[in-house]
Amino acid sequence: MxxxxxxxxxxxxxxxxxxxxxxxxxPLSVREVNGRxxxxxxxxxxIMTTMDRLYKKGLLSRIKEGVAYIYSAALTxxxxxxxxxxxxxxxxxxxxGDAAPVLAAFVDAAAELDEENLAKLEALIAERRRSGD
Amino acid sequence: MAAASLIGFGLVxxxxxxxxxxxxSGALVRFAKRLHEVGPRAGRRxxxxxxxxxxxxxxxxxxxxxxxxxxxxxxxxxxxLGHGHHLHLCPIHGAQWLSEPWAVxxxxxxxxxxxxxxGQTVWGHVSAQRLxxxxxxxGEPIGHYEHTFIVPSDERFAFTxxxxxxxxIISRAAWDALDVSQRQAVLAHEHAHVRNGDLWKRAxxxxxxxxxxxxxxxxxxxxxxxxxxRVSDHEAARQVGKPSVVASAILRLARxxxxxxxxxxxxxxxxxxxxxxIHSLFDHPESGSHAAKKLxxxxxxxxxxxxxxxxxFSESLHHLLETILG
Numbered sequence: 001m002x003x004x005x006x007x008x009x010x011x012x013x014x015x016x017x018x019x020x021x022x023x024x025x026x027p028l029s030v031r032e033v034n035g036r037x038x039x040x041x042x043x044x045x046x047i048m049t050t051m052d053r054l055y056k057k058g059l060l061s062r063i064k065e066g067v068a069y070i071y072s073a074a075l076t077x078x079x080x081x082x083x084x085x086x087x088x089x090x091x092x093x094x095x096x097g098d099a100a101p102v103l104a105a106f107v108d109a110a111a112e113l114d115e116e117n118l119a120k121l122e123a124l125i126a127e128r129r130r131s132g133d
Numbered sequence: 134m135a136a137a138s139l140i141g142f143g144l145v146x147x148x149x150x151x152x153x154x155x156x157x158s159g160a161l162v163r164f165a166k167r168l169h170e171v172g173p174r175a176g177r178r179x180x181x182x183x184x185x186x187x188x189x190x191x192x193x194x195x196x197x198x199x200x201x202x203x204x205x206x207x208x209x210x211x212x213x214l215g216h217g218h219h220l221h222l223c224p225i226h227g228a229q230w231l232s233e234p235w236a237v238x239x240x241x242x243x244x245x246x247x248x249x250x251x252g253q254t255v256w257g258h259v260s261a262q263r264l265x266x267x268x269x270x271x272g273e274p275i276g277h278y279e280h281t282f283i284v285p286s287d288e289r290f291a292f293t294x295x296x297x298x299x300x301x302i303i304s305r306a307a308w309d310a311l312d313v314s315q316r317q318a319v320l321a322h323e324h325a326h327v328r329n330g331d332l333w334k335r336a337x338x339x340x341x342x343x344x345x346x347x348x349x350x351x352x353x354x355x356x357x358x359x360x361x362x363r364v365s366d367h368e369a370a371r372q373v374g375k376p377s378v379v380a381s382a383i384l385r386l387a388r389x390x391x392x393x394x395x396x397x398x399x400x401x402x403x404x405x406x407x408x409x410x411i412h413s414l415f416d417h418p419e420s421g422s423h424a425a426k427k428l429x430x431x432x433x434x435x436x437x438x439x440x441x442x443x444x445x446f447s448e449s450l451h452h453l454l455e456t457i458l459g
Contacts, residue, residue, distance in 0.1 A: 010267055078285060081271045085284045085304070092264050092294055121384055121411050128377040128415055 008083040009057065014042075014050050019059060019073065019080070027063075027072035138227020140240050141220060142195045144458055147243055150191035150344040157183040158349035165356060172421020173363030173413065178428045180357035181338065186432070188344035193440050198222050198454065201447040212448070222455050236458075247343050254340055258296045265295040268302050275303070278320065280327075283308050289386055291319050296336055299327040307386060314373060315382035321369035322379065328368075331361050359406055363413050376414040383407055 011019060021036045022028060028036070034047045041047075051071050054060040059080065062069040075083065161168075161183045168176040202223040205212055213226040220229050220236075230236050272282025278301070286304035293301050301323040311319060326332065338357060342350045366383070370376040387407045443450060 010270075081285045082287065084271055085268060085286045086288065088264050088267050089286070089288075089290065089302075092261060092292075117408060118384065118388055121380075121408065124411070124415070125377050125380045125384060128380070129375075132375075 008059075008080065008087050010084065011059075014046075015054055015059075018047065018050055018054060019077075022060065022071060022073045023077045027070045029065075029068050029070050031068075033071070135225065135228035137229070137231035138199075138222070138224050140230035140233075140236050141222050141227050141458065142199055142224075143240050143243070144236060145195040145198065145222065145454055146188065146191035147239075147344065148191075148454075148458070149194045150187040151346055153190045154183070154187035154345035154350055157186055158346055158353045161353050161356060162349065168356075168360075168421075169409070169413070170417060171424045172417055173360040173367060175421035175424035175428060176360035177357055177364060178425040180353045180360060181334075182428065182432055183353040184338045184341050184345060184350065184357070186436070187346075188341055189436065190439055191344065193436070194443050194450070194454075197440070197443045197447050198451050199224050201444075201451065212451075219455055220458065222451055222458070250343050251340060254336060258336060262295045262297055265298070265300040265302070268294075269300055272302065275320070278324070281320065281323075291323060291386065293323045293326045293332065296332045299332055301327065310385055311382055314375075314378045315385060318369050318373050318379040318382040319386075321372040322365045322382075325365035325368035326361070329361070329364065331365075335361070359409070362406075363410055366410055366414055370414055380411045380414050383410055 017037065017040070018033055021033050030044060030048045030051055033051065034041045034044060037047075051060060051062075051069075055062055055069075055071065059074055060071045061074040062071045064070075161179055164179075165176075168179050199222075202212075202225070206223070206225050211225075213221045213223050220233065221227050268284050269280075269282055272284045275281045275283055280298060281301040281303075283303050283305055287306050288304055289307040289310055291301075291303045291307050293299050301320065303319065303323075307319075308316060335354075335357070338354060342354055345353070366379050370379045373379065384407070
């Protein structure tokens with residue numbers, strides 16, 4: 001089975017519909033996916049192009065059976081969403097200084113904390129909690 | 134009216150702004166520790182003033198000189214006629230600025246710098262808005278809170294993004310790592326950022342920083358960032374009732390980094406100084422609102438005094454700047 005690993009991008013409307021079908025059940029051929037679109041079925045080539053694109057994005061894997069490819073989801077829906085979030089947050093965070101106002105993180109990961117300091121702070125918090133602060 | 138005189142007045146704005154920034158940002162660095170003790174609101178106000186005042190004073194000086202020049206001209210006391218040995222800071226006789234290559238080059242350089250910075254900032258905010266929207270689409274709304282979402286992720290983070298529609302994003306891993314009161318603390322902290330308009334205020338300050346002294350102005354912005362985090366911490370502590378809950382939430386999320394559970398995605402520019410924030414919650418329970426108000430009064434009086442002084446000595450100042458620049 002062949003897959004292509006690429007960075008995760010948001011899905012277009014048709015891509016989303018195709019992925020939903022394959023997340024619900026697969027593996028499926030292009031014809032079968034198109035059949036499951038029901039009243040919204042489109043030209044065979046449109047679905048084929050879309051699925052090929054999803055394969056190239058690394059979201060589908062495929063094997064050749066005869067003359068046709070059989071596709072299945074390379075990632076579960078949860079995995080896809082996690083990767084999308086990871087890629088999006090990464091894009092937000094790695095902006096240069098000018099984008100700093102875009103974000104207000106609860107904890108700055110750039111701050112350096114060693115285990116000894118953390119332990120001291122934990123002890124301080126525990127003490128304050130005991131005294132009712 | 135000579136449009137080229139804008140070059141001269143522009144140079145006055147930049148020169149005065151840079152010098153004032155050098156003075157104010159230097160003072161800010163000098164008194165940073167004291168401001169930390171007084172409270173985060175005072176620190177934030179001081180940092181705001183250090184960024185806003187330089188261009189404001191630059192504009193006041195430049196505007197006053199232009200106004201006094203015009204008044205003198207229309208009153209028949211045009212001072213430019215009396216001395217032709219240097220360039221004139223005058224809306225009527227300022228055409229010569231265009232024939233000074235260094236002046237044109239300086240203004241072109243600075244103008245390009247500001248335009249590029251403006252473009253970067255606007256683009257940064259537009260793309261952040263798009264990315265925040267993407268996170269909203271995969272996120273799950275939290276209770277009755279507006280624009281607050283949990284997103285599926287094994288990494289622990291919590292942040293607010295988006296100037297136009299500020300969105301609070303918390304990862305599922307962070308949410309699950311916190312107890313109920315700590316979750317309230319994190320939400321209260323992020324919502325305080327939204328309520329205080331920290332994102333758009335920081336965007337404006339970032340732009341005004343173009344007129345500040347290099348390096349020093351970045352320190353002022355960093356101080357503003359840290360103070361804003363502390364203001365939000367104090368507001369969260371007030372809301373949940375116990376500073377120790379906010380402190381423990383900060384530590385819980387900070388601790389994940391030492392166990393290598395948060396990769397580079399959690400890195401962002403503004404330093405927040407976890408240790409300082411926790412000590413601030415316990416040792417300086419006052420947010421420094423009174424001191425911040427005093428600073429505002431000082432600002433109004435100070436700007437008024439500067440305006441008055443510039444107006445009173447506009448003629449001497451006018452000649453001095455003409456001699457320096459022309």
